[in-house]
Amino acid sequence: MQITPDLQPELGLSVTEAARRAQILSATIATIADLGYRKTSFARIKERAGLSSTRIIGYHFGNKAGLMQAVVTTALDIKQKFALELADGTTDRATMLRAMIESEVRFLRDYPECVQVLREVAANADDPEGWSVSGPLLEGFRIGQFERILRQGQQEGAFGEFQPDVVARTIAHAIDGAAAAFTADPSLDLDRYGRELADLFERTTAPRS
Amino acid sequence: MQITPDLQPELGLSVTEAARRAQILSATIATIADLGYRKTSFARIKERAGLSSTRIIGYHFGNKAGLMQAVVTTALDIKQKFALELADGTTDRATMLRAMIESEVRFLRDYPECVQVLREVAANADDPEGWSVSGPLLEGFRIGQFERILRQGQQEGAFGEFQPDVVARTIAHAIDGAAAAFTADPSLDLDRYGRELADLFERTTAPRS
Amino acid sequence: MQITPDLQPELGLSVTEAARRAQILSATIATIADLGYRKTSFARIKERAGLSSTRIIGYHFGNKAGLMQAVVTTALDIKQKFALELADGTTDRATMLRAMIESEVRFLRDYPECVQVLREVAANADDPEGWSVSGPLLEGFRIGQFERILRQGQQEGAFGEFQPDVVARTIAHAIDGAAAAFTADPSLDLDRYGRELADLFERTTAPRS
Amino acid sequence: MQITPDLQPELGLSVTEAARRAQILSATIATIADLGYRKTSFARIKERAGLSSTRIIGYHFGNKAGLMQAVVTTALDIKQKFALELADGTTDRATMLRAMIESEVRFLRDYPECVQVLREVAANADDPEGWSVSGPLLEGFRIGQFERILRQGQQEGAFGEFQPDVVARTIAHAIDGAAAAFTADPSLDLDRYGRELADLFERTTAPRS
C-alpha cells in the first residue's frame, strides 16, 4: 500500500507545489521503509521519485531536516486519522486498553511503512539541530497515552495493582515487538498477534479476584 | 564502568596484538555507547583510543564489519559470563523465568554500555556483506531462550495458556523498554523496574486457577 | 539609521516599481553592512526585505551585478548630497583639505552603513563582468579629489613639497583606517579622530617655514 | 617570486609529508594572491599544484580552516625573517620609525604575494569558527608595534604632540595603501613610495621647533 499524502496538506501552496511535495514525500517514505533511514539520501529519493535532480527536493523542503519533519508529520497524520476512524464510544477502561492495543497492531498491518518510517526517523533524529519532533518526544507521547488510561482505570477499580509507568512502557515496546516480528516475517498473522497482546495485558492489569 | 575485553580473546595472537585489539575494542564500545553506531567512525575511535592513525584499526580487524563482529562477540561474552555467575540451580519454570528477566535487567544496570552497544549494532547490522552475527539472528537467539522456557513450562503445567512466541518476543522487547527508559533517565531504579517486569509476566503466564 | 533610497532614482519607473526597488536596495545595504558582502546572498536579502521569493530581486535588477551597481549608485548619491550640504565657500586650499577630511569622517559617523557598504562592494568588485563602477575606479575617484587639491595648493604655495599622489592615497586610506577603527569599536570618538587626522595631514602638507 | 615554505616547518613530519604540505601551501598562496580568497577553492588549488584529487588537501591540513591557518603562519614566518634580516641596531625612535615603514614597503616589494595573502585571509577570516589568527587580531598586532614606538618616542621627546593610536593606525593603513597602489600598478616605484611615506610621517611626528 502506497502512502499518498494529501495534496493540500498546508494552506498557501499551489496545486503543483503540493503535488510535487506529495510525490517527493511518498518516495521518501517508501525509501525509508525499504532501505532504512541511513541509506536514504537525496539521490536515492530522486531515483525512486523519478526526479531529474536532487536539487528539487531541497527546493521544496529547504533541508533534509525539513523533509524529515514533513515525513513525520505526514505519517503522524495518517495514524491519527486511522485511530479516529476506529474509535468507538466505549468508556470502559479495560475495553479501551484492548482497543488501543489492537488498533495499534491493526495500523501496523494496514500501514506498515508508516510504522517503519516513524521508528526509523525517531531512532535517527539526533543528526541535525532543528528538529521539532524528536525521538524521545515521540516515544513519550505514545507511552503517555497508555499511562493515562492505566492510571484512570486503577482509580476506578477497573485494574489491579501495578506500576503504570512500567506497564505503559512495556505495552509500547510490545507493539514495537510486533512491528519487528512483522518486518522479519511479513506473513505473520497480525490479528492473532494483536489479540494475544491484548489478552496478555488484560491478564496483567486485571484486578485481583 | 569501562569495558575491558579479555586480552586473549582468540588463540594464536601475540600479547601485544591482543592488547591492541582490546584497546581498540574498548574504545569502540565506549564510542558506540556514547554517540551511537551512526556517529561511530574509525576517526572517532582513533581519537578516543589515542591512536595515531585509523589505519591500525583496519589492520587489526580487517574491516568495519570485522570490528563490529568483534564488538558483538565481546559484549556477548561479557553477558554470558554475567548470566553464568547468577545462575542458580532452580528447575521451577516460573522461578526460572523471573530469574531470567531480573538477570537481564540487572545486567543492564551493571553493564549499560554493553546493552546499548548490542542494541545499536543489532539495529544497524544491515550495512555490510559479511556478518556472521546479524541483527535478526541476535534477536532470535534472545527470544528463543524465553520461548523455550515458556513452552516447557506450559507442558509441565507451570504456566497457563498463551502463545509462547508472542509472549517471548514481548518479554524481550519489554527489557529493551527498560534499557530505553534507563538511557532516557539514568537515575531510574532498575531493581524496581525488574521486579515489576517479573511480576507483570508472572501474572501473564500464571495458570488459570 | 536606515538608508532609504529615493523613490524616483531613475526616470521612467512607475511608483510601485520604484518603491520595490527602494525596499530591496535598503535591505541589501543593511545586509551588506551587517554581514559583509560575502554572506550577502539573494536569499539573505529576501529574508530581510520580507519578500516571498528571491526571484523578484532578479526581476528588478536583472542581475547580482545590477543590484550591486544600484547599491553603489545609491550610496554614492547619499554621500554626494551629504558633501554638498557641508560645503562652504572657502577657497583656501589648506582649509579645504581639512574640511574634506573632516567631512569624510563625519559622513562615516552619520552614515556608517554607507561607508561600510562602499568598502565591501569595492573590495569584492572583481566578480562579475559587467560593472560600470568597478572597485579601482571608485578608489581612483576618491583619491583624485584629494590629489587635485594638493596639486593646486602646491602651485599656489599653500602647501610644501611632497608627492601629491602618495599623500592623496595615504589620506584616503587613513580615512579607511578610521572606518576600520569605528567598526571595531563603535564607541570611538570620531570627531576627535577626524580632527587628529586633519591635524596630521596639515603638518604633513604645511609649507617649509 | 614563488613562495617556498620550509620543508620542515613543524617537527614530527616525515620528509614526504613536509614536501607535500609545502607544495600545497605554495599553490594555495599563489592562488590566493592571484584570484583572491573568494575564488580560492580546493579544486583551484588542486589544479595549480597538479594534484590528482582535492581530497589530499584535506588529508594534510584536515580542514579549510587548517589550511588557511597554515598559510597565515607561513606568511607571517616569512615576514618575520625578512624583518630580522633588515633590523639594524638603531635606538633612535625617529630612525626606527622610518626603518619600520620602509621595511614594510620593501617587504611588499619583495614578497607581494605574501602581503596580498595576509590581507585577503585577514579580510575573510570570519567564515569558520576555529581560527586562531583572526583578522582584527592580526591588524591589532601590527598597529600595536607602531603605537609602542610612537609612545616611547613621545616620552623621550623625540616626537611632538599627537595621538599615538590615531597615527599608528594611519601608518598601518598608509602601508595598505601602498599595497593597493602596487596591486593596481605593478610598475610602481615602491622605493620612492616608501621614502615618501617615511618623510610624510617624519613631518607629522616631528617635535615642534
Add this chain to the structure above:
DNA sequence: TATGAATGAGAGTTCATTCAT
C-alpha cells in the same frame, strides 16, 4: 607489528540564474 600516504565515492548545502506563465 605497524604506519604513512593517498584515494574514490557520496552526501548535503548554497548560490545565482532561467523558463515559464
Add this chain to the structure above:
DNA sequence: AATGAATGAACTCTCATTCAT
C-alpha cells in the same frame, strides 16, 4: 508587475579502504 518552479554548478566534508613500505 510579478511570481512559481526548477536547475546546474560548485563547494567542503566525512567515510572506509588500498597501496606501499
